[in-house]
Amino acid sequence: MIPELGQFALVLALCLALVQAALPLAGSFAGRPDWMALARPAAAGQFVFVAFAYGILAYAFLTDDFTVLFVASNSHSALPTAYKFAAVWGGHEGSLLLWMLVLSTWTLAVAFGSRNQPADFSSRVIGVLGIVSVGILLFTLVTSNPFDRIPGAIEGRDLNPALQDPSMVVHPPTLYLGYVGTAVPFAFAVAALLAGRLDKDWARWARPWTIVAWLLLTAGIAFGAWWAYYEFGWGGWWVWDPVENASFLPWLMTTALIHSLAVTERRGIFKSWTVLLAIAAFTLSLLGTFLVRSGILDSVHSFASDPTRGLFILGLLGVISGGALVLYAVRASSLEAEGGFRLVSRESFLLANNILLVIATILILLGTLYPLFIEAFRATDVSVGEPYFNLVFLIPMLPLAALLGLGMHAAWQKMSMGALLARLRWLVPIALILAIVYPLVAYGATSVMTVVGVGTGVWVVLTSLIEPVSRMLDSRSVRLTRAQWGMFAAHLGVGLFIVGATVTSGFDAEREVPMRIGESAEIEGYEFELLDLRTIEGPNFTAEEGEFELRRDGELVATLRPQDRVYRVRTAQMTEAAIDGNLFRDVFVSLGADLGAGSWSVKLHYKPMIRFVWIGCAVMAFGGLLAATDRRYREPARERAKSRSAVGKPAGQGAR
């Protein structure tokens, strides 16, 4: 009875979404304020029903209702409660409901955050979000209903053991918030195309939403990489798996978008380009959804596949993205504006940023989709290896990082190269020296790649810090706005990330050795001694646990207990690595297999500065948060008065 309520709620949500999609848009063209006024209430109502449906599914999990097929396939009565809650998004149907919940949350936020915008504009934005909602709700109800019932299983099949981890609670919701959030700038872009015009106000409204989506996407991807790192115990954190790429491509586009929006807001140029980027970012999000769920790509991550679902999503892509691109082809020319800038100017650097990011996106997309092209035309099975992606990502990113340092300090419209370099050029030798000396001292080795990588990272860090630090030291200088703090912080995060990624790829070490109780093995000066091997019982698994003592220079650093688990219900085997970490290195051990004669294969890792990868991402996201909550986005009344009185931008706001 109760699960049927959930399904009914989704149907009601669909009805409201249809209203939300149709009437406000129609009203904006027909000049009907009463229809346009339906936008917000429809969005609110849709949210209520979607949230209710989601609550029903969560309730079914928490009460072990195994008459619901989805619950029976993904849960078990012995599953810890937190994972029962997270299991809602542990499979295709439930995760789609999460998608829907996130979309209606964003829609609700936009609906209420847009009260100071003209009605015809905001009703178009909400209307477009409504069209997307209709598409996803239809998809859910027609092909992927999470509330399907079965006679009733005695017990559930348990959640996939790989997902029974704290990160499962955090990673998917954060990722979806970012991923789905790209629908908001998309809706803004389509609204601008429909209106046939786009002004600086548009950019100012769109920017905070885009930055929030970006920062959530950054955090979501970082969580995923971190989870892969400690969960699988093989030391890697990014393999350019098609599903990883599916979330990374929208991130690249959204990064380009926030920079392009900066130019459009400030100078009123790059308009049609910004619109195209916004459409592309959301298209890549939808494409990712398609690739993951249609079954055309084989991947460790993909959900159980079904070509019918694939066709439906492809149809959605066609209507939503195809429709937007047709609109773009027809209307974009009316958006153009005049506005020049010199070679050395902030616009120019931001343009370079966009070009390089787009190149990276295209090359990664090519590598991801190439197997599909080949299969469609030649029926050969081929996959593209990691080194291609690593190289093809590095080629545009290194110049981007180098230019980034300069771009942050460039003035709008024009600046002399000499003035730009004057402050910054003494940072170059500092970065270079650090890049050569530090690895030699810390790791006893160096190479061209690590010097370039670390040097670039340090360069970005220094150029991000120089302005805030010098202003803090000089008490007479103008204070930085929060947006400026955000920019410097975000770029600082990028620099930290680059340093961490370079060092950890260049200087990491791993060893696989057979070990018996009482034996020791060594890696990079760290000694592991196997003290004991025993069997232990967990809530829904049995495990072999090894006890290792980690020592350096004879001193005890930590006791590590890696496990080799066998989950009882799905008879799946999972390795849990044991990690000892500090800011400058992670050291860890994981159990391999029983080799017989009391010997086990053991894997040892040394990962220097891997934490800088995670910290870099966290600082990036934090910078985004600062930038999105800048005063000028939070005081709509003041801005409304300003734009009405047409005074123009106040002086002394500084470079944005």
Added chain:
Amino acid sequence: MKQWRYLVPIAVFAVLAAVFLVNLRMGRSVPESPMIGQPAPEFSLPSLRDPSTMVGTHDIADQFYLLNIWAFWCEVCHYEHPFLLELARSGVPIYGLNWKDERDEALSLIDTRGDPFVWSAIDEHGVAVIDYGVSGAPETFLIGPDRTILAKHTGELTPESWEAKFVPLIEAHRAGG
């Protein structure tokens, strides 16, 4: 006056969409199963209802029949179940291969919601499944009176795919003799 460069994005999109469509239509990685036209592999396995008895291809007469790979854990199998019942009631012989399943769960499905199968065999280790080149469930094979595999359908067997794929083959085979 439209500049041609604004048409580039939609053109690129259309090409990609076309490629995806081709990929989806193809089914999976390989366009056509090499099993088609080959003799249906023989098997002899324990019966689902009574594991002490063996059932298999030796029990099947020379006729048109469907071999359906299914399991309780396979969600899509639940969706195609009603249509299989319909086909069975209209006289199509359907034999089941229950793959890597829990016997009580499998029985619960066919006992409570109807049994479309003449019999189901338990393929616990995936022996027959490998011979038939099965890569997932559900998959349905159409086998003819000459005991060759006429068609293979991956995924849910819908009325549309039955009409479009299987029925023409049956009719062609009947006409051709």
Added chain:
Amino acid sequence: MKRRHQRMIFIGIVTAGMLVSAGFAYRAFNENLLYYYTPTQVADGEAPIERKFRLGGLVVEGSFERAEGSMTARFELTDNYRDVTVEHSKILPDLFAEGQVIVAHGTMRDDGIFVADEVLAKHDENYMPTEVAESLAEGARRAAQE
């Protein structure tokens, strides 16, 4: 004219840089295409030597060998028609077992043994990669014909 001169040089450098990068990218692409081969194809000599490729099949029951306490393991991989010996010196994935389907990445050594850098077993025990499934069935059919 000096500025125009500068601009030409600048454009020239950028273009040259892009061409060089495109060249690298193209080479990286070709070198990293991993093709898939079956044990029968390997036995027939169709698979490349000294170039990495993917090999998929069923781990033959009873073929797994590893000296006690040693990390190097050997096993036979079959497509029901021909077998290939695979050697692997690292830790095998959790879902690896005799009678299971795996895909290995590696190269052929000149003694006819496939040295695997990576062995992959599908994450979910109930689905196997399509290309392997088809090759197993095809192999069985050819074996039955003999």
